[in-house]
Amino acid sequence: MNEKDKLLTIGQFASLHGINKKTLMWYDEIGLFKPAAVNPINGYRCYNYHQSAVLETILLLRELDVSIGEIQGFMKKRSAESLKNLLEEKLQALDLQIMHLKAVRNTLYSRCQDMVTLLTMDLSQIAVIDKQEQYLVTVDIDRDVTFEKEVELITAETARYHLGRLHDASYGSMIPVASLHNGDFDDYTKLFIEIPFLEKKKGLHMQPGGKYLRAFHKGGWNQMPQRYREILDYAHGHGLALSGYSYEKGINETVAEETKDYIVQIEIPILA
Numbered sequence: 001m002n003e004k005d006k007l008l009t010i011g012q013f014a015s016l017h018g019i020n021k022k023t024l025m026w027y028d029e030i031g032l033f034k035p036a037a038v039n040p041i042n043g044y045r046c047y048n049y050h051q052s053a054v055l056e057t058i059l060l061l062r063e064l065d066v067s068i069g070e071i072q073g074f075m076k077k078r079s080a081e082s083l084k085n086l087l088e089e090k091l092q093a094l095d096l097q098i099m100h101l102k103a104v105r106n107t108l109y110s111r112c113q114d115m116v117t118l119l120t121m122d123l124s125q126i127a128v129i130d131k132q133e134q135y136l137v138t139v140d141i142d143r144d145v146t147f148e149k150e151v152e153l154i155t156a157e158t159a160r161y162h163l164g165r166l167h168d169a170s171y172g173s174m175i176p177v178a179s180l181h182n183g184d185f186d187d188y189t190k191l192f193i194e195i196p197f198l199e200k201k202k203g204l205h206m207q208p209g210g211k212y213l214r215a216f217h218k219g220g221w222n223q224m225p226q227r228y229r230e231i232l233d234y235a236h237g238h239g240l241a242l243s244g245y246s247y248e249k250g251i252n253e254t255v256a257e258e259t260k261d262y263i264v265q266i267e268i269p270i271l272a
Contacts, residue, residue, distance in 0.1 A: 006048065007037060013047035017055055032072055033058060057083070064090040103169070103195065110170060114251040118263070126215045126234045128270065133209035135201065137161060137193040138174070143186070150191060157193055170194040172249035177242045177268060180232060185225040192247065211270040213242065216251075218263045231266065241271035 014021040027033035028045060033055060035045035061071050066086065074082055139153040154171065172192050179187035192205065213235060217227040228246075235242050246268045256262045 007046040010045045123216050123218050129212050129214045131212050134207050135204040138190045138205040174245040185228050212267045215266045220259050242268045243271040244269045
């Protein structure tokens, strides 16, 4: 007799596949996976090595959150085509889950860095920093767009890019540098969504890499114009030409209890 034809006890077969023997008993009871033989005297279930591939397929599908009903349907009409279709469907779902987990990790890292900044920052400082090029999802707004409409626009974009939760990304607003020079400090024209691992794609806004002026503002929005005047004065005093947009992003929403404690990070590209 071939060694692989020998019967294994339910305990041995369960150990071979790293599962509990109660799982095999349940699979037998629901007709999903039957033993190779049942001892007519004591009713003990026995399995052989050749059944391993089928069981491993079932275990893989269960690990991919395929329902018992779906697996039962597959087992009744088992074929390379049906398994390929089932696995492709689950691969797509798994890719989305991986993308979500990567986004969550990136968001956690970003929030952690924000907390480090909060603990070490000098709010009065205006500094020159380096930034990498990145792509942002943006929606157009103007003074007539209500807050409710802004929420609707952002919600639509988060759904379009398969963001499971709002915390999977960072959000902010943009104001043209030309408007700042004109003293129009309320001329917000875009909202942006900073999605981790977003690749270059038609229709996205490219935030250029290079030198930026970075400053912070703490307090109410009515005091923001004064902070922008200080930034413009700093740029003029240091011979720096600003371009494009100013990118504003709140960095302490999770720990600020009052508007007066709210801190906005301001980053503006410096023209090379």
